[in-house]
Amino acid sequence: MDEKGVCRLSGLEIRELECFMALADELHFGRAGERLYVSQSRVSQLLRNLERRIGTQLVERSSRRVRLTPAGERFLAELRPAYEVLSATVDAARESARGVTGRLRIGFQGTADARLMGAITGFQERHPGCVTEIVEVPFADPFGAVRHGDVDTAIVLLPVEEPDLVLGPLFSRQQQTVAVSVRHPFAGRASLRADELTGTPLISATAPAPAYWRAAQAPSPAPAPQVRTLQEGLTLVAAGRGAMLLCRPTAEYHGRSDVTFVPVEGVPDSVLGMVWRRDGETERVREFARAVGAVV
Known part of the structure; x- marks a missing residue:
């Protein structure tokens, strides 16, 4: 920051860069000004200052249209990701300085068991200013809720x-x-071996769950129905249409009188993991990851 409180990078003012990006999006000086809450003449002034600092014309304008020059297009392609990184860094620092506040939306698949609830409780105790919301994630779409925000x-x-x-x-x-x-x-067995499931139709999830994820939940070549939810799967199990692999807490939570759950030896354990968008990491997410790690 300079003595006037204006952020500068090698002589460039952030406001000039924001003006250029807004103009590149709108291709209209009036709309760019409305977006930045400044006058059209101020947009022109900021653009001229930026072009003078860089030493080349970035925008062509006539009475009929506004467009980027080739130099402007190259500059925009390199500027936008750098600006987003800078903005995220500033936001993270601001969030860290004032503590973790706001809202954290947590999705869960299967069952919100004691460990997950312990992590949420620990997070809330450490960050009372942050409200947590818990949302069930569809069985057949484990990653969609995170991807869609x-x-x-x-x-x-x-x-x-x-x-x-x-x-x-x-x-x-x-x-x-x-x-x-x-x-x-x-149904009457105390346990099963993995090889005994080879010919058993194992009910799996439908798309959009990825094929590799579906195969991991139903590692059997025998044809079987695909379902969107756990309840659909258990209903088909009760009807004798197939079997379904579930971890013990999920099995206990979804227990019903017409379905029984038999432990299986020799198959990989069921494991839960915390995921978030690579471009959506915030201090809230990082702090919740620490809370999850603390209960492991």
């Missing part, structure tokens, strides 16, 4: 191989059980 972070079943998402702390490693109808031959 419906939640800030989500606790989902592994695996996670999404390049646009960050996988944070892992927790709640649990033995798998297989849900079967009370009339199924497995």
Whole structure:
């Protein structure tokens, strides 16, 4: 900041850069001014100052249209991501300085078990100024709510191989059980081996859940129905249309009289992980990740 409180980078004023980006979006001096709450003449002045500092024309304008010059297009392509990084850095510093406040929307898949609730409680005790909201994530769309901005972070079943998402702390490693109808031959068993499931139709999720994620939840080649929700899956299990792999806490939470749950030996444990958008990391998300890590 200079003595007038104006942020400068190598002689450039941030306001000049913001003006140029607004003009590049609007291609109209009046609309750019309205967007920045300044006059049209002020937009022209800021643009002239920027072009003088850089040493080239960035915008062509005539009585009929406004457009970027080739130099302006190159400058915009390099400026915008750098500006977004700078803005995010300033926002993070401001948020850190005033403490974690606002609202944190947390998605969960399956069951909000004791460990997740413990993490939420710990987070709220440490940051009483931040309100938490808990939202169930659809079984067949583990990553959609995070991607669409419906939640800030989500606790989902592994695996996670999404390049646009960050996988944070892992927790709640649990033995798998297989849900079967009370009339199924497995219903009276104390436990099963993984190889005994080879010919058993395992109900899986529909798209948009990625194929690799669906295969991990139903590792059986036998044809089986696909469902959108856990309740749909358990209803088909009760009807004898297939079986379904679930971790023990989810099995206990969704218990019903016409379905029984049998532990399975030799299959990978069910593991939950915290995910968030790579471009959506905030101090609230980082602090909640620490709270999750504390309960692991």
